[in-house]
Amino acid sequence: MKQWNRRKATVLILVISILFLVTVAAAGSQCSDAARATDFSRKNLLPCLEYPFGTDWMGRDMFARTLKGLSLSILIGVLAAAISAVIALVLGICAATLGRRADGVITWVIDLIMGIPHMLLLILISVAAGRGLKGVIIGVAFTHWTSLARLIRAEVMQLKESPYVKIAGKLGKGKWYVAYRHILPHLLPQFAVGLVLMFPHAILHEASITFLGFGLTSEQPAIGIILSESMKYLVLGKWWLALFPGLALVVTVIMFYLLGENLRRLIDPNSAHE
C-alpha cells in the first residue's frame, strides 16, 4: 500500500513539474510585447493586484518580464542541454568502444574541460561565438557535457563486459550493430535523467553569464538582465525588482530538479519497483 502511494506521489510531482514548466514556457512566449513595453506613468510601483511583481524604473511590468525571462531561460536550457547531452552520448560511447587510444584522448579532453573553471570557459566560448542567444547556447552546450559523458563511458564499459553483449559479439555482429541494438537501449534511462538534470545547471549558468554582461543583450528580458539591473535599485529599497524574479528562477530550477529526480525514480531499475 505504502509503495503504491509513493509511486503515485512520484508521478504526481512529475506531472506537476512538467505542467509548471510548460505553462511558464507557453505563457512567457505569449507576453513578449508586454515584457518590453515601457510606460513612464506607472514606474516604480510596488507589487499590487494589477502588477503582481511590481514595475521597474521604466514602468515595465515585472511579472511579464519574469515570465518572458523564464521562458527564455527554459528555451536556452533545453536547447543547450540537449546539444550537450548528445555530445556526451556520442563521446561517451566512442570512448568506451573505439579502443584504448580514443578512450585516452576523450578522457583527456573531459579532464581538461573539467579542470578549467566552469564560468571562465563558459564566458570565453560564449564571447568567441559572438555573444547573444547563439553565444550563450553554444557556450553552455560545450561546457556541460563532461560529467554525463564520463557517466555514459563507465556505463558502456560495464555493458561491454556483460554476457549478452559478449554473446552478440561472438555471434558475429558488428561493433556498430552491437552499440546501436544492445548498448544504446540500455543507456537511455541514465541518458534521459542526465539530460533533465542538466537543465537546471544550464539555466543557472545562462542567468549568471548574462548577469555578468557576457550573455544576452540588455533589451532582452532575460532573468540575468533583470537581476543585474535590479542591483542598482536595491540601494533605493526597491526589493521587489530582485526578489520575485530571483525566487521565480529558483522555483523553476527546483521544478526541473524534481522532474529529473522523479523521472530517475521511475525508470532507474534500482528504484523502479520500490
Add this chain to the structure above:
Amino acid sequence: MKRKFAAIVCAAAVLCGSISGVSAKASEQDAAQKSEVVVTMTAASEPASGFDPAYGWGAGEHVHEPLIQSTLLVTNPDLTIGMDLATEYSVSEDGLTWTVKIRDDVKFTDGEPLTASDVAFTYNNCKENSSVNDFTMLESAEAVDDTTVVFHMTRPFSPWPYTMAITGIVPEHAYDENYGMNPIGSGRYMLAQWDQGQQIILEANPDYYGEEVKMKKVTVLFMDEEASLAAAMSGDADVSYTASTFADMTLEGYSLLVAESVDNRGINLPTIPEEERDGLVIGNDVLSDIAVRRAINIGIDREKMIENVLGGYGTPAYSVCDQMPWYNEASEVSYDPEAAKALLDEAGWKTGDDGIREKDGVRAAFTILYHPSDSVRQALAEDMANQLGQLGIEVTTEAAGWDVAYDKAQSQPLMWGWGAHSPMELYNIYHTAPESDLAEYSPYANETVDQYMDEALSTSDLEQSYELWQKAQFDGETGVTQDGDCSWIWLCNVSHLYFVKDGLQVAEQKIHPHGHGWSIVNNVDQWEWTE
C-alpha cells in the same frame, strides 16, 4: 562587496586625515578641516595615464582644468576666453601664426621658473605624442624669448584658444616618461598622494601666483554610484556625485547641487537612403526623408522626457552646444505633435492597418541603439519609442556596445552623448570627414554648412568665428536645424548632480561638459566652508 570596499576606502581616508592631525589641538584640527574637502568621482574619472596633458589629462575626451598645471588661457563662466599664464595673445591675418606673451613671475613647484621654452616644449610634445586630443593643426611651437611663444599652424584654426585653455604646461627640465605619475606644475595644486584605484590627494601650491587657494587639501575618491551614495550617507564625503535615480533621497546634512550641463543626449539620423559601401550598410530609407526627421524633431516632448527619465534634472537640448557662445537660437523648436503628424501626412506617410505609417511599401520603422550599461540612455530610447509610436512611427530599441555601435550608427540612430567647451564639436559631427563625402559619425553632408565651418576655422577673430559657427547651424536658408537638414536630434542636457555637505560653499559652476567627472572641481580652490 563594492560598498564594503568603498567603506574601507572612506574609513582609510578619514583615518589618514585624523593621523595627520593627532598632535594638533582640537580647535586647530577644526580649522584644518575647514580648508579640506573630500569629493567622490566615477571610477572612470581616474586618469589612466596619469597627470600628463599629452595623454589626456585635462585635454582629453572630457575636458576640464588641469589644476596641477597652469594653462595659457582659461574659459570664463560664460565660456568666453580669459587669461591664466598669458598676458596677451594675438593671431596673424592669415590665421597661421599665434603669438602669446606670458607672465614672467611664475615658478614650477620645484622652484624653477616657467618660461616660454617650457610652453613650446609642452605643445611640441603634445603634437608628437597626444593620442587623445587633436593637435594636428599645430606645425610647431617656438619660444622667441623668455616670455613670448609663437605657434606656427598648418592650417588656420580659430578655436585654438580653447585648446590653450585645457593644455597644462609641463616643465621641460623635469619631464620624462614617468611624468604622469609624478607631475610637477605651476598650478593651484600639487599631487600629494595617489593610491591607484582608490584616491588622489591634492595639496595647495603655497607659491601659487594667482588668487590665494582657499581649499588647502582636496581628496578625490574614485567609486561607483552606489558607493558614492554610501559615502554621503555615512558623512565621509563632502561632495558626492550622484544620478537622477538617487536624487530624490534626502540625506541629513546634505543638499542637492544641480549643475547645469551641456552634457547632451541625442540621436543621429542618417540622411541618405540605404546602400552598401565596403561591406558596411549606410543610410536609412525611412530617415532619409527630411519630413520624417522634422516630424521627429517637433514630435518629441522633451520636457516630458526629462520628467520621465531624468526625474526633471535636465534641460531640453536643441543642439550639441546649447548655451555656448557659438549656439544659434534658431535651433530651438517647440513641441507640436499635430504639426508633426501633418508633416508626415503631407509627405505621403499614410497610416496602415496596425497604426504604423507606410509610404511606397516602406514601413516607418527604425531601431534606436544604446549602450548596454547606460540605463539613462536606454530609458531615453524607450521613452522616445513610446512618443514616436503616437506619431505612427515604430521604434524598437537595441543594446550595442562601442565595439559595434559606430558601424551600426551609419544606418541606424544611436543614443549619443556629446557636449564640450569647444566649437570643434560641431565640426566633428556635421562636417564631412576627410577623404569622404559624408560626415564621420552619421551619413550627412551639406556644402554650405561645411563652407561656414571652414570659414569659421580660418577667421582670425574669435568673435567673428562664433557668428560663423552659428551660421553653420542655420543661416536663414539652410543648416542643421529644424528648417535645415535636421540631421541629428538633440533631446536633453543631463544635469550633473551632487550631494553637497551643508556649510560647504561650492563656487559658481561653469556649464559642465560631457563626462561626470573633474569638471566639478574646476574651481575647488575657491570653495569655502561657512558656519
